[in-house]
Amino acid sequence: MRTTANFALRALAASAVCGMLLGATASAQQGSAPPPTVTVVTLEASDVTLTAKLPGRVEASRMAEVRPQVSGIITERLFEEGKPVAAGDALYKINSASYAAQKAAAEAALAQAQASLNSAEREAARQQQLRSRAVTSQQVLDDALGARDVAAAAVKVAEANLMSARIDLERTTIRAPISGVTGLSQTSEGALVTSGQATALTVIRKLDPVYVDVTQSAAEMLRWRRAGAALEEDNQVVTLRLADGELYEHAGHLSAAEPHVDEQTGTILLRLDFPNPEQFLLPGMYVEVEVPQAVVRNAILAPQEGVTRDRRGRPVAMVVTPENTVETRALDIQRDQGAFWVVEDGLNPGDRLIVEGLQKIAPGMTVQAEERPAATDQAAPDSEG
Structure with a gap:
């Protein structure tokens, strides 16, 4: 009995000693654990072009609604719907019989007026000779000269009437006023059309280049321009993103800005032009454009994942100091620029901004920093310098 008790006491003592040894070993291992690893970006100053993302719709750079300038029956359509045409190409034919007859009548009237003028000129010359010999009176001569002048005026009227008849006859062939792509025909052979009718026969649109009209807040434009140097209009290369999110392959330019602020909305109208050789952009299509606004000199771009x-x-933001400790910085942010923040105050060139591992650190903690490519390198498409 006593032997059993002694054995139990020895076992308990041995267990206690083992527990103390294991605890000491764990404490020693914990005390020698390495500092947590964080990923940092070393910030650099660079000139950054600020851009604005603005919605807009595509417009044809030129558009013409084709209407008849004379009345008559359509006898022929001479174009394919949705196909390109050149300025001056024939689109429709109107029955020209009546206009050809009017032209013939005008030619006959001109010939008659010219014959009357010739007769009046001969009579005026004869009366001048008679008057020089005092054979006739001055009144008779004046009447002959007046008749000659009236006949000359009648010739001019007949010439104008003939010109008008020729124009009307030419207008029986309806031609394309501009080069572009035709729309659907709104009439067909046998239809009666009238001069200057409200309904267009078809519409021609020039699709290369195309315009994109967008509006921007005047207050926002002023704020951004004050924050940096204004861009020259010739240098404003504009990018376009389609409704499906894809980037359009051709860059555009700011072609004009309305020198007027809309009193109702407080916005300015901007007109952008884009090459469209493949005619991929169609009028009415919704797009989003990125328009350069200003250049911020020596700006700091901080990755958004490093700002909380x-x-x-x-x-x-949290940065790693030269002593490899964590330091918290309060920031003054101007605006976002893609995946970055444009920081006005709180960060400096050379700061090592923590972008990964924020959940396992605290201010003052010693950390081990691993470098990632700098923010300005990643922001190269939106930066200058």
């Missing part, structure tokens, strides 16, 4: 918010909603 404190309890009051203010932007903050």
Whole structure:
């Protein structure tokens, strides 16, 4: 009995000693654990082009509604719907019989007026000779000269009537006023059309280049321009994104800006032009354009994943100091630029911004930093310099 008790006491003591040894070993291992690893970006200053993303719709650079200038029956359609035409190409034919007859009548009237003028000129010359010999009176001469002038005026009227008849006859062939792509025909052979009718026969649109009209807040434009140097219009290369999110392969330019602020909306109308050789952009299509606004000199671009918010909603970031400790910075952010924030205050060139591993660190903690490509390298498409 006593032997059994002694054995139990020895076993308990041995277990206690083992537990103490294991605890000491764990404490030693914990105390020698390496600092947590974080991923950092070393920030650099660069000139950044600020851009604005604005919605808009595609417009044809030129558009002409084709209407008849004379009345008559359509006898022929001479174009294929939806196909390109050149300025001056024949589109429709109107029955020209009556207009050809009017032209013939005008030619006959001109010939008659010219004959009357010739007769009046001969009579005026004869009366001048008679008057020079005092054979006739001055009144008779004046009447002959007046008749000659009236006949000359009648010739001019007849010539104008003939010109008008020729124009009307030419207008029986309806031609394309501009080069472009035709729409659907709104009439057919046998239809009666009238001069200047409200309904267009078809519409021609020039699709290369195309315009994109967008509006921008005047206040926002002023704010961005004050924040940086304004761009020259000739240097404003504009990119376009389609409704499906794809980037359009051709860059555009700012062609004009309305020198007027809309009183109702407080916006300015901007007109952009884009090459469209494949006619991929069609009028009415919804797009989003990215328009350069200003250049910020020596700007700091901070990756958005490295910026968080404190309890009051203010932007903050954590950086690794030269001593490899974590430091919190309060930031003053101007705006976003793609996947980055344009930081006005709080970060400096050379700061190592923590972008990964934020969940396992705290201010003052010692960390091990691993470098990632710099923010300005990743933002190259939106930066200058």
